[in-house]
Amino acid sequence: MGEERRHIAVAERRARLALRHRLAGTAHAASPEEVARSLVALHGTDPATVYLAVGARLADAGKTVAELDRALYEDRTLVRMHGMRHTVFVFPAELAAVVHASTGLAIAAKARAGLIKDLVSGSDGRLSEEWLAEVEASALAALARRGQATVNELVQDEPRLREQFTYGAGRSYESAHTVSSRLMRVLGVEGRVVRGRPLGSWTSTQFRWAVAPPHPELPPSEAQPELLRRWLAVCGPATEADLKWWTGWKVTDVRRALAAIGAVAVSLDDGVTGYVTADDIAPVPGPAAPWAALLPGLDPTAMGWQERDWYLSPSLRPALFDGSGNVGPTVWWDGRVVGGWAQRADGALVWRVLEPAGVGREALAAIETEADRLRAWLGPTRITPRFRTPLEKELTTGQ
Template identity: 40%
Template sequence: MLKFPDERRRRRLAQRHGLARPYPSVTAAAEAMTALHATEAATVHLALWARVADLTVDDVERALYDERSIVKQLAMRRTLFAFPRDLLPAVWGSAAARVAQQQRTLVAKDLGANGLADDPDAWLVAAADAVLDVLGDGKPRTTAQLREEVPQLATKVLRGAAGSKWAGEVPLAPRVMTVLGAEARVLRAENAGHWRFNKPTWTATGDWLGDPAPAPLEAAEGYAALVRRWLWTFGPGTEADIVWWLGATKTIVRRALADVAAVAVALDDGGTGWVLPDDAEDAEDREGAEVAPWAALLPTLDPTVMGWKERSFYLDAAHTPYLFDSNGNAGNTAWWNGRVVGCWLQDDAGEVRVVLREDVGAEASAALDAEAARLTAWLDGVRITNVYASPQMRNALLP
């Protein structure tokens, strides 16, 4: 079995993720990354800032809302991503469909448990039809606006054990829209707030992409397409990496690996990684290209730090409790030559500063400080609020 050392994995990460050499456009960077995390709205913009030369906020907004070359879609692990448009049929038929079924089942269960519908499935069909009927005029609406026009969306259900501090009524409107979004019947259109916040408007899929909208791929074909793209972006990666990233089963992943004729390689930790056929050797290796020392500041839930489950080749396990929350969500991270070495945060004045977890030397410290100054200038006073801030970010703990 061909050996694929960690040093080569880090070099490949630097090149393919646009961190050592930036991409020329938003679309090129999004396609290279397979999917950009979008749970925190600012992640899309900041992830692209780290990878695209001379990026402006308007460049990102234009790609999302005018050109629609990248589209937000709920998919793997019930997480919101911004996908390159060409990947949507694969996502819809596989990861998104899996999430849609899970969420539809949960909503139906709550409807029944609360005595709100004798036939929860029929209730959901009627609610969906009513939403699509309202959106039929082509005018995007927020969830709050839809709730005013669709009576079913005003429904609330009781969640949590009676008498517990977690018990309370919660609205069904966001959950119904989650189901319709995962089913690709509606899409997130323009953002109704500042770019750093998620306040989506909703529109019919055909209105956003053009009628007729592309059809979802069959599930196995969709998973194979996603795994093929993942392997180019993140490979070599292990079976566990792909199962985690896809939010799928080993059976699904093993079939997809077979469908794309993936090739096994030996990793430094003794595990088995997978790459695409003819991709075990970097094109950059064959060309003899060198990667100059590089520094990067990546945002909360950035696709690079969240691309693998098994992260030892770029992350010291001792850093994990400081840089990830208890659910495994990564906060802002600071990188030097393919390794996570700390985090970054903003002070009250909006200035970006780096907090290191290890001694990286004068060259690395200077390069990271230069990135912090560049990001401070780019944000120009905008303060980013992170829902998934890491312990290091929250407490500014020193090494």
């Protein structure tokens, strides 16, 4: 008979989440770099998410904006780039090569092929792959000269970026695409450019581009196990479905990477099989005290797993997710989502518990303390999530 698998129950999974995701008070981090390394990746589709996610985990939340700006735009110890599932993330700079090789190469090849096909067919042959190569080289040279630039600034140096072509001609979704928007996105997926300092404040969705810092080219067979190892160390145990969803890989790639790192199968509740790294078998004790947190929409913890029932009741999903599966701002109590929060136009920060079971006076007081903490460092800043969810909209309007 084979050796019996170790069982990791929900209580231990929540303990691991509290400590490894820097959410319990005693586990808060000292710097944005420490937060990013602990989580592997911070969702960057909504610029405000990065700051709010880091602020929720810093021991001194008041330093969030200044310290994150330093890490992203001065020291460049963190980099905002395309990664898993064709999504923008913020990674520790030392992971750029791993992310690019493990997930970016395959996506980039499809993105470039799609651009060339659409460019040629949508311009009746007026624009070609050779033409695009000339424009691309010119644009990258201009970007290198400027250091950072918006698309509008690059168009001044390379006017051909203004050229348009028709996407989906004759179909219901027919639209005009500009070479600049499609090309910069492809270059981003290819790891040749990264997003730079935004225009305006840290909540701005308008940003500059910068030439990507150089990094070594790794073979996918080396990069995929490394990325999976780092993520499992933070989010294990995780199921095969979780791993496939988070990475965006084929299941064969997931299984190959699991084998390469010697991942160990464990049993989860309901008889499900999960995986941990080989050095992560020992039981993990929980934090010294229960904890509360207010996390932003698209937070990497709330979006960390595909199978979420162990920390988020299915009954809460209609209120907390939009129609595309993006999570909104969430309220946490001791390892599970219990509600959501929002900021109104006048700056008032409001929250609501949707799952009252186990949420007593201690929990309500702790949640309000976290709300006060968030209010204090936001000050006059106003936050509107990029992806609006039913509860967030309801709380915002006060209805």
